[in-house]
Amino acid sequence: MYIKSFFLAFFTLLLLHCNAQKNNDSSNAITEKSSDRPFQKIELEEMTRGSRRMIVITPNFKEVEINRKITTLKTTETEWKNLQKLITQLNPDKIESFTPPTNKRFYDGAMAATIRVNIDGTVYSSQTFDAGNPPEQLATLYRKLVSSFKE
Template identity: 40%
Template sequence: MMNIQLILFNIILATSATNCMHKNNSENNTQNISSAVQQQKIQQIRLTERTRGFSRDIVFTPSSKESNINEEITTTKISPAEWQMVSRLAQTIDLSKISDLKAPTEGRHSDRAMIASIIITAGGKEYTSSEFDSGRPPKELEALYKAINGPVTTKIP
């Protein structure tokens, strides 16, 4: 009787150990995929903000920053350090989940705020954030949003 119990215990222990190893391997594969997405080269970062009668796009590339405010386009060169800072902030975001980020406020649904989103191009693929109120991004995008906007933000006329 004792031998049967010992055999059953060993079978249960071996089965649970195998299940745990399989689960850990699945989690590691998911983490590796997310890490691979993060390691892709960031090619462009774009902030769009819109409401009735007003639009604003800011596009960062490795060599320039283009601002388009109501079809008035301004292009300026940026330093490699500035691009590196902005692209590193983008790399801290899980791009595969950027569209699922929850906005902290809902003013854009009733014209109390501009509708904003961030689009990151990495590895030839675009990753678009969920929409959020201008000036109030999801916390995961906050540092990048502030870096894109710079020290001065544009107000609706």
């Protein structure tokens, strides 16, 4: 009886271990594929009490909103390719894990900013960070997006 129990427990643990290993392999494949997929839209939103700036960029247009005043411009092919390059350098699945370096937005010392990237219908969003001081991993992308507010 003890031998049967031992073998039953042994095979159960072996099956659980194999199943867990198979699940880890499939999640790694999904992560690798997500960075290869093209993105459809990128957004930057900055806001505080009484003030809001937002930019939405797609392959065809760029919409810049500053305090409810919206300006629509055409997205150039070069601009879109540069953004694609910056996005592929990031792992979209990890955007949410990038930690903001400062917290001035908590007491209106800075606008609260968020970057969102839409890839195949899935939206990857950053943590909210202080406008002008993004997480290090998002700094280049942030500066590129903010330059559109000046146009």
